[in-house]
Amino acid sequence: MTIHALTTDKIIAVIGAGTMGAGIAQVAAAGGHTVRLYDAADGAAAAGIKKTTEGLDKLVSRGRIDVADRDAIVTRLIPAERIEDLADSAMVIEAIVENLDVKRQLFQTLEQLCGDDTILATNTSSLSITAIATGLKRPGQVVGMHFFNPAPIMKLVEVISGLETDATVAAQVFDTATRWRKHAVHARSTPGFIVNRVARPFYGEALRLLEENAADIATIDQVVKGAGGFRMGPFELIDLIGIDVNYAVSCSVFEAYYNDPRYLPSLLQKERVDGGRLGRKSGRGFYDYGDDASPLEARAHPAMATPNAIRVSPDCAILKPLIERFQRAGIEVTSDSKLDDVIQLPTGTMALTDGRTATRRGFEDGIDNLLLIDLCLDYAASDTIAISASLGCDPQVTDEAAGLLKAAGLGSYLIADTPALIVMRLVSMLANESAEVVHQGICELEGVDIAMRGGVNYPRGPIEWADAIGLDTIYTVLNHLQQSYGSDRYRPSLKLAQQVYAGKPFLATEN
Numbered sequence: 365m366t367i368h369a370l371t372t373d374k375i376i377a378v379i380g381a382g383t384m385g386a387g388i389a390q391v392a393a394a395g396g397h398t399v400r401l402y403d404a405a406d407g408a409a410a411a412g413i414k415k416t417t418e419g420l421d422k423l424v425s426r427g428r429i430d431v432a433d434r435d436a437i438v439t440r441l442i443p444a445e446r447i448e449d450l451a452d453s454a455m456v457i458e459a460i461v462e463n464l465d466v467k468r469q470l471f472q473t474l475e476q477l478c479g480d481d482t483i484l485a486t487n488t489s490s491l492s493i494t495a496i497a498t499g500l501k502r503p504g505q506v507v508g509m510h511f512f513n514p515a516p517i518m519k520l521v522e523v524i525s526g527l528e529t530d531a532t533v534a535a536q537v538f539d540t541a542t543r544w545r546k547h548a549v550h551a552r553s554t555p556g557f558i559v560n561r562v563a564r565p566f567y568g569e570a571l572r573l574l575e576e577n578a579a580d581i582a583t584i585d586q587v588v589k590g591a592g593g594f595r596m597g598p599f600e601l602i603d604l605i606g607i608d609v610n611y612a613v614s615c616s617v618f619e620a621y622y623n624d625p626r627y628l629p630s631l632l633q634k635e636r637v638d639g640g641r642l643g644r645k646s647g648r649g650f651y652d653y654g655d656d657a658s659p660l661e662a663r664a665h666p667a668m669a670t671p672n673a674i675r676v677s678p679d680c681a682i683l684k685p686l687i688e689r690f691q692r693a694g695i696e697v698t699s700d701s702k703l704d705d706v707i708q709l710p711t712g713t714m715a716l717t718d719g720r721t722a723t724r725r726g727f728e729d730g731i732d733n734l735l736l737i738d739l740c741l742d743y744a745a746s747d748t749i750a751i752s753a754s755l756g757c758d759p760q761v762t763d764e765a766a767g768l769l770k771a772a773g774l775g776s777y778l779i780a781d782t783p784a785l786i787v788m789r790l791v792s793m794l795a796n797e798s799a800e801v802v803h804q805g806i807c808e809l810e811g812v813d814i815a816m817r818g819g820v821n822y823p824r825g826p827i828e829w830a831d832a833i834g835l836d837t838i839y840t841v842l843n844h845l846q847q848s849y850g851s852d853r854y855r856p857s858l859k860l861a862q863q864v865y866a867g868k869p870f871l872a873t874e875n
């Protein structure tokens with residue numbers, strides 16, 4: 365196999381010494397290259413290197429790297445006084461202001477200054493690589509090299525090809541990023557690339573649940589973390605990113621896809637932006653960060669009654685680890701082939717959500733007192749689960765279900781009777797968006813998972829996760845969501861439908 369990676373004798377230039385540029389320069393220097401860092405603002409390059417050095421000092425004091433490594437990285441970071449000092453670079457990575465005209469102008473200057481084979485990489489997160497390269501003499505040399513914040517820590521680099529990007533250039537950037545110990549993924553230049561597009565439902569569905577009063581902020585976050593295994597809840601994350609920034613990305617993706625309802629932004633965000641509640645940076649967003657703020661807390665449903673015995677249908681495959689937990693808690697479990705995909709409690713019926721509300725499913729399937737449970741990343745280990753009950757469901761059923769789940773070590777969070785609850789809804793939509801990205805040839809199936817794990821720390825790639833849940837389940841959930849809302853937002857991707865009708869999971873078929 366040909367190795368395309370730039371060797372360490374090649375000089376890398378980084379332009380823009382802000383949040384991203386300084387981090388990218390550190391990554392390239394740690395990869396063994398001499399790095400020239402240039403910024404239009406006086407003293408910014410030196411300040412960026414100083415900040416990087418301070419960050420490395422902290423790592424030394426925590427024993428994460430040794431002094432020799434710190435010194436080697438710092439010695440390779442050289443501030444450039446003038447843009448002309450970058451002429452001998454093999455690759456330039458720009459991380460300047462997110463403005464198409466300014467970036468184009470910069471690349472025009474670089475094209476004149478640098479060699480014909482210098483790679484012109486951009487860290488843009490939202491602009492088209494094709495548009496940036498338009499009008500240049502060598503558009504084939506222009507490629508997206510999209511790092512995630514903080515660049516030295518986040519593993520992912522999206523390598524984005526525009527219409528004119530030379531395949532060898534993309535391969536060189538991919539292999540160079542890999543040599544820098546990053547997880548590189550090829551993608552075609554389309555709005556949001558992979559991560560910023562596939563992640564939209566993580567925010568969008570959480571916002572919709574809140575908008576409909578399906579659950580409160582703290583409960584949604586608690587369930588997404590505790591049951592879904594995500595490191596942060598959607599509202600904590602939006603507050604950290606900045607509600608204005610997250611809202612702007614949502615709007616730009618929505619507009620770029622010609623108002624596809626899949627990406628519809630939320631009024632809840634707009635209202636907070638209008639009101640100056642921007643998240644952590646302004647002291648208040650979905651949460652209040654003031655010293656005297658009373659914290660928002662999720663409250664588990666009290667476990668009032670624990671059943672001694674339950675009956676389960678033999679086809680509850682995905683819930684098997686949960687049922688085993690019930691058994692270990694001393695509850696008598698009997699398999700009953702007369703039951704259809706449900707767990708029978710003494711007072712009512714419990715089932716995994718299939719995307720219908722409990723009320724609708726109870727009506728259609730002729731079940732009184734139906735209680736639904738949400739998806740968990742790992743039913744064997746989760747300590748949290750969302751539950752919902754049909755309208756008119758006897759409160760005793762909820763109490764009993766909460767008691768059963770508590771006996772197995774899970775806190776249950778009762779939410780409104782909403783289609784697909786919380787984690788099933790988010791994960792189904794993430795999987796659907798992932799399928800769509802692959803369907804449109806933007807990247808490979810495996811690439812989506814690498815991107816979502818490395819770019820936003822998802823606990824499991826949506827593709828692999830969908831396979832584990834079963835694509836027929838995801839497909840059913842989406843169809844039910846689409847019926848519930850009568851909206852194209854939830855239309856299943858053709859790629860997903862094809863896999864379901866072929867009876868094949870995503871991953872086994874692609875190899």
Ligand code: NAI
Pocket residue numbers: 379380381382383384385402403404405408458459460461462463466470487488489490510511512513
């Ligand atoms: P920043 O505002 O922290 O830094 C930008 C730096 O570029 C400033 O120091 C500024 O003086 C300099 N600059 C502006 N115009 C310049 C020019 N014409 N020539 C030379 N230097 C110039 O911005 P940040 O956050 O580092 O973003 C940079 C780029 O990275 C943008 O394209 C952004 O969309 C992208 N990006 C940002 C991420 C983030 O989380 N902040 C994540 C991934 C990509």
